[in-house]
Amino acid sequence: MSQPEGTSSPDSAAADSPFADAARTYAERSGLQRGANGHIDVLQAAGGVRGIAESVLPGAVFLALFTMTHSLNVGLFASIATAAIFTVARLIQRQPLTQALAGIVGVVISAFFSRSTGEAKDYYVAGFIINGAYLGALLVSVFIKWPLLGLLYGYVRNEGLRWRHQPARLRAYRLATWILILAFALRFVVQLPLYFANQVEALGVTRILMGVPLYALGLWLAWLMSRPTTTAESTVPAEQPDQD
Secondary structure (H helix, E strand, O other), X not given: OOOXXXXXXXXXXXXXHHHHHHHHXXXXXXXXXXXXXXXXXXXXHOOHHHHHHHHHHHHHHHHHHHHHHOOHHHHHHHHHHHHHHHHHHXXXXXXXXXXXXXXXXXHHHHHHHHHHHOOHHHHHHHHXXXXXXXXXXXXXXXXXXXXXXXXXXXXXXXXXXXXXXXXXXXXXXXXXXXXXXXXXXXXXXHHHHHHHOOOHHHHHHHHHHOOHHHHHHHHHHHHHHOOOOOHHHOOOOOOOOOOO
């Protein structure tokens, strides 16, 4: 007897069980949620106003001061100081230590790379490494048929992991994940030539423009591309209809 669409066999459900809790935790910690219009809250997905500021300002301060003074030390010190201010603010508010330290650790590592070589362009090496790690994880998730955006959006849409047993939904989430893969790959295509050409100012500007804005755009397009196409495929409660 065949299984109804949208349900899974006991065997397949058992196979998913080792991943279910991890997937749920991953989705909850991502901060992804729906806005009042039923669409993904892109601002929240990007970390909110504060998260965006913590992500953008240290690099922007480094770029601005290095461009004006041509002093690597001034730019690096100002960048670390900016990140430190955000970290102290989080500590004062008694936020989790890992969350408070995450931002400044990244900036310190970037500064270390740059100071070690004496090259301003190497401030951006850590970003290339992180971008590559995310790109690799997204690619692996697609090829093993556990697309990361399915794990995230599946819980936001109240689908849980049921989408894995619906071929149309699995294809949709794999396509959505490919959209984000394209965004991460595009960063390499645009920024690596600038790095090797030692175009620090252009590299810094593109790093800012292709950081949070490109990531948010990718998430939004992926959300639209993966929206359920029929009522039967959507598991969102009736009182909160899917409007995307």
